[in-house]
Amino acid sequence: MRVLVASDLDRTLIYSAGALALTAPDARAPRLLCVEVYEGKPLSYVTETAAGLLPEVAERTVFVPTTTRTREQYARINLPGPGPAERPDRREPAYAICANGGHVLVDGVSDPDWHAGVTARVAAECAPLAEVRRHLKATADPSWVRKRRVAEDLFAYLVVERELLPEGWVKDLSAWAEQRGWGVSLQGRKIYAVPRPLTKSAAMREVARRTGAELTLAAGDSLLDADLLLAADRGWRPGHGELADEGWTAATVTALPERGVVAGERILREFLGAAEAADS
DSSP states (O other), X not given: OOEEEEEOOBTTTBEEGGGOOOOSOGGGOOOEEEEEEETTEXXXXXXXXXXXXXXHHHHHSEEEEBOSSOHHXXXXXXXXXXXXXXXXXXXXXXXXXXXXXXXXXXXXXXXXXXXXXXXXXXXXXXXXXXXXXHHHHHHSOTTTEEXXXXXXXXXXXXXXOGGGSOTTXXXXXXXXXXXXXXXXXXXXXXXXXXXXXXXXXXXXXXXXXXXXXXXXXXXXXXXXXXXXXXXXXXXXXXXXXXXXXXXXXXXXXXXXXXXXXXXXXXXXXXXXXXXXXXXX
């Protein structure tokens, strides 16, 4: 049986220093491997154990990194695994999903037909990005907004000071966006406004169709991952993040107790266990 693994990256498989959630005494903390460097500085990590599990997952399944990151942001990540002959230090999965499903990468290159289809549906069903940006500019106070960004001309997000974020602001934004075909997600210091048709689940289904996968597995921690988890045959979420905070679960989704970087390690073990069971 061919198995496809579609996994979110940030705070699911890879973790910034602020998201590691290391609770053991320092002397017993897991060894870490840096998998992302930004502007010459280490940014994201996995445990060394997880680094050993990742190549096994990639070997046994169709491993599809599935992220809200832009293509440029995704390209900074260097996950462990065997690389192509010309770049033995870097492994490029055959498929990846970026921009929350706006781009399906095939051997590192965005599929133009997929992207055109997604953008056409967003244009037909949702308020334009410009309207959302105007609303964010009018309602988000500069005193707690650090950055305003547009990702791939598909969606917008703010980087905010969480401790200064007014209570109820995200809820009000969600209600406003819902009426216009958009959704809102708060992840760490980022507030995302994403058009509803832009989904990881649709992109996962397309990759499953192309690869002939008979079993789909998924993991994620945020509201933007909920549709992905529901679309997969089996899913896992860590003990942190938006979904955990809301107590979200489903019949085919397992809520794990682990939090932080050790949750990424547990998720990889779950992927391997499900793949091995499918082969038996």
